[in-house]
Amino acid sequence: MKLSSINKLTILSLGLSLSQLSLANTPLSQGRQWLLGDWNGERQSLEEKGYKFNLGFQSESATNLDGGYNDDREMLHAYQLTLASLFDFEKIAGWKNTQASVMITKRDGQGLSAERISDPRAAQFSNVQEIYGRGQSWRLTQAWIKSGFLENTLQFKIGRMGLSEDFNASHCEFQNLMLCGGQLGKTVGNIWYNGPVSQWGTNMRYQFLPEWSIAAGIYEMNPENTFEDRGFNLGIDDAEGGLIPVELVWKPKLAMFNGLAGEYKVGAFYATADATDVKSNPQGQIAVAAADRKIHHYKQSVWLNAQQQLTAHENDSKRGLYASANFTWNDKATTTVESSQQLAFWYKGIGDARPNDSIGLGFARFDVNDRVRDRQQYNNDLNNFTAVDYSNPMYNPIQNDELNIELNYSFNWSPAIMLRPNLQYVHQAGGVKQVDDAWVFGLTTRFNF
Structure with missing residues (x-):
């Protein structure tokens, strides 16, 4: 006897439910917080006591589809392993509003921007794989303690x-370096x-009004920290000066955006280390x-950062359209990149079935x-070079602006x-007009263990 359509649908629904139930407690479950699970409840128990741990792995692959300095197609991969721990000392020892963090990272892999996209004489200012760079080595990335005072309106770190x-912090919804995080590091x-x-x-950061805060700090300027074999360098003997940033932050809920949250920041830094002029001698x-x-x-x-949620889904305020705009203006006497501009949009929650997925479009420019x-x-003139001599190894490429999308x-x-x-x-x-515009396909994968 043939089954009715209703019976077929019933059996199909039952089969799907049993399939989802069988995956509910596996690493591929859609509700899985960590691939290694909750350690039989111990992980959640530790977090409730103030101990939070995470192991993360991220890979970024990229291949040049067309263009670039070297158009021989190749797929390259960059990796980052992150070991992180966060300690809530209010739970651990009763120290109110006090936290500490320790993070160790390891990077490895190859960068497509250096090997295919840009002229070796004038490297790409951005990078099509944002986790590539700063050496293929283990690093102590965080080891800090932060405490709050005056009902947590004053924080010291x-x-x-x-x-x-x-x-100069910003979002990271993209694989391209200039569209991920703060711009000054680039x-x-x-x-x-x-x-x-x-x-x-x-x-120190002081929240002097509900929507307003101001922060200032001082950091060592020690180039030894960037060396590949000095990821755990704790000495300050090679420090060349100090960097002093100041930032004003406004976090309004503007009526023009239906009361949705925004964050607007203006800041500047002053660095005391010696810097070489990009053009002139003392005369x-x-x-x-x-x-x-x-x-x-x-x-x-000087920098200006802005991030604003523009729309929200009627049933979920986190779903909607977001936008960010980031700008930097650098010291013209000593800096190759005079200014940078970034504009990005992303929509979170494309459909009811995928409320956490997002689609993003970003633009970043170096001037x-x-x-x-x-x-x-001037260097080319000394050698009697013109643009037709670009292929000569002694030619100095003329750098203009670079755009990343x-x-x-x-x-x-x-x-x-x-x-x-x-x-x-x-x-x-790299701002070089003779380098063909490049199309790149990339894939970021991220796992939390």
Whole structure:
């Protein structure tokens, strides 16, 4: 006897329910918080007592579909392993509003931007794999303690940390480096160190009104911290000065956006280490060799960050359209990148069936200092080179602006598993007009164990 359509649907629904039930307590369950599970309840129990642990693994793959300095197609992979722990000392020892963090990271792999996209004489300012860089080594990325006073309106933090943990911080919804996190680490990365590099530092943040806060800090400027074999360097003997950031933050819920949350930040830093002029010697003449150029006894930058939720789903306020805009203006006397601009949009919760998935579109641009171009052109003039001599190894590429665009889809299978296929477009990698614009396919995978 043939089954009715209703009976068929009933059996199919029962089969699907049993299948989901069989996966409910497996690493592939959509409700799985960690791939290794809750350790028979011990993990949650430890967190309730103030001990939170996490093991994360992220890979970023990229292949050049078309264009770039070297158009031989290749798929390259970068990896990062993160071992993190967060301690709530209010639960552990009764110290009110006090936390501590220890994080160790390990990076490995290869970077497509360096090997295929950009001219080796003028590297891409961004990177199509944001976790590539700062050496293939183990690093102490965090080791700090933070405590709150005056009903937690005043917070004090001290230890080892990256600068963008607390200043010039931004979202990271993309694989392209310039669209992920704060920008200063990309435009003045020789003195502003983001994770995984850490340095000794301290900062204070004071919330003087419900929507307003101000922060200031001081961090060591120690280039030894960036070396590949110095990931656990704790000494300060090689420090060259101090970096002092200040930032004002406004977190309103504006009526024009139906009361949705936003965050707006303006900041600046002053660095005391010596910095080499990008163009001139002490007499004001163009100098090709860095050793011959003028030394400045400070360096400075200004930034503006904005992030705003624009719309919200009627049944879930976290779903909706988000936007961010980030800008930096750097010291023209000492910095190759004079300014940078970033604009990004992402929509979280594409449909009811995928409330945690998102689609993102971002744009990032670097504007090269015209004083740098003057020096590069002068160097070519000394050798009687013109643009037709670009292929000559002695030619100094003239750097202009660079544009990076990324379109992606973030597939959050569960809190433990995320996949992010993406398509990137790089215009004038390294600011060099002779480098063909590149199309890149990328894939980010992230696992929480």
